[in-house]
Amino acid sequence: MFFHVQNLINDIVADEPDPAAANALQEGLGGQFGEMRTMMQYLFQAMNFRGPDGKPYRDLIQGIGTEEISHVELIGTTISRLLDGSPQYQGKPTDPLDKPGSGGATPLNIALDHSNIHHYLVGAQGALPVDAVGNPWSGSYVYNSGNLVLDLIYNLMLESTGRLQKCRIYEMTDNKTARSTISYLIVRDQAHENAYAKALETLGINWKSALPIPKTNAEKFPEVKKLLDLGLQSKQYTFDLGNQSQAGKIFQGLSPSNDGTELDASEQAPAGVPSVIAPERFEEFSPGLDPELLALIQATAEIESAEVTLSFGPLEKGPAIKPVG
Template structure:
């Protein structure tokens, strides 16, 4: 599970606006070799790691730190843009905000029409049998952050918009289970195995001979 701490690993405050450099930083954030890519790569390496203990912990730790780097870069880019006095940048941002206003209204209108036409209802998908839903978790607000302000929202207490329940606030996950042990790879895939490499090599050779 991931938890969010409302702190940054390092200061992400620029000295002055620079919309051009903010655009270049977007490649560092989400490009082919950017922080988002790296965070996901380390994450999948950790989830697929066959070695228990320190090696898997190492990968999980780096993956978590990389997500923190994503956060720092995103905030830096936003501040570089918002501080700018460049008329062209301000004009573009004004247009994008206006279009986002339209998109939000489109979704609101579409959701209302779907209900009026009896094509869909809350919660979606309305065709799924509620008897098969883990209803004890359906209206829990789970706080995965060290901030507490979300508890003040209408989504954390009181009746739910679908009329079927009451919201409740839970500070953290309401359920958790231990992480399972790493899987053991087929030695013919040449993955890193918990056992001695020479044994994996021999086992792979035997399987190749028998297949």
């Protein structure tokens, strides 16, 4: 089973909207080496895992796959925030929809030449399950050979390539919103490189001269250096409520990155930060629940509640839905 804590795994720093950065980040979400790929690949490998004696390896892969779910949430939310409005348009709910925004800007003109137009035509200024050129994410990306060594090698390659791409995306933008997420994922990709390299070390392969891949000297990125100084590249979480994970049998000892740190799998999960729902986008005709729809929802809820009461007796009432806007 999976449980959802309504926190983001890392804070997203506020900055101006940047649709071009949002589109670059789509590669890190829905590209061949993006977060949707890592999430699905590791979860399928864990579900299909065979051999009870290999449980520590299954637990390691499953724990990383579970973390990748939160990475999909983080990067998708970041893309949405980068698309939320435009630098020239700060429209108000009371504005006519055809009224130009501040500075004479048409509300959605930025969609024409600064981004993936589908973010505005299809996604209402939100993330999409596509890569940076709009190709839909494909299940054919998922590699699950059934052979432990092959899968671990492939996973290490996947994390290394994903980290390489995120380092490139970092250098494409100076937007603080984008960089706060990119830098976190660069460091966590290194942690996952370490995890799979350590697993392969237990099978006789020494990676100390090769890792981290790529040799980016990522400490030159100030946001990355702060996280490396915290040792985030050498932590791996279990995301295991039942305290049954054996991943710590593998994720221990000196880091394969040869940076002098010790691997630590003692934490269940990071603390995270509060998750905030974005405001409505009236120029996208996505205003949330209007008063008429709210009234219909309340009426329907009262009918359904009455039916439940007839069958099971009165239930405790929760808070009523409050109008939006």
